Amino acid sequence: MVEKIDLILFDMDNVLCRYDRWARAARLAEISGNTKDEVYRAIWESGFERSGDDGTLTSVEYLHGFGRRIGYPLSLDEWLDARRAATEPDHDMLDVVRRLRGSVEIAVLTNNSELVADHIDVLCPDLRPLFDQRIYASARFGSAKPDVACYQRCLAELRVRPGTVLFVDDLAENIMGAKSAGLHAHHFISVEAFRESLGHYDLSAPPKAVR
Secondary structure: OOOOOOEEEEOOEOOOEEEOHHHHHHHHHHHHOOOHHHHHHHHHHOOHHHHHHOOOOOHHHHHHHHHHHHOOOOOHHHHHHHHHHOEEEOHHHHHHHHHHOOOOEEEEEEOOOHHHHHOHHHHOOOOHHHHOOOEEEHHHHOOOOOOHHHHHHHHHHHOOOHHHEEEEEOOHHHHHHHHHOOOEEEEOOOHHHHHHHHHHHOOOOOOOOOO
């Protein structure tokens, strides 16, 4: 028998929001005068982004380092502009989350620099009304998914036990990390599959009100 789920912990990118890394690279290329391939190699293929996700770099160091990697003095507003251009809320998923709120606690754990959590009202304003202050970037915990420490430190912040948490992520390695940390986990493929999985945990999203 599954222990009662007290909290659902959601990944952000490609779960609550659709995230297009190439669209972000293209926007950064427009800003910096590079090609999107050059930007992609400098930031994602180099492993630099991970140093922001796991808190190796502070937010200030990360932003400055980001600019150095692409050879352009990138401002915070420009960084936010490119990140926002790549982020689109998944309204169907957010509707399910909205209807779950009355029966279970909810929070977000995303692999990102703290710039994302600090500026979520710019990047994806639909999240704040649902999650309030419970939107956490991995960098806050000095570790990134799938490292077990990332989940453990987030749950300590939330004051919940792993066995009472359902974690939802689109990446298989993050699901494995969550399970290693003692959480229940759902590998997100679609809104429909997630909704169907809720019954296994004795949870359900009430239907939309008919108007």
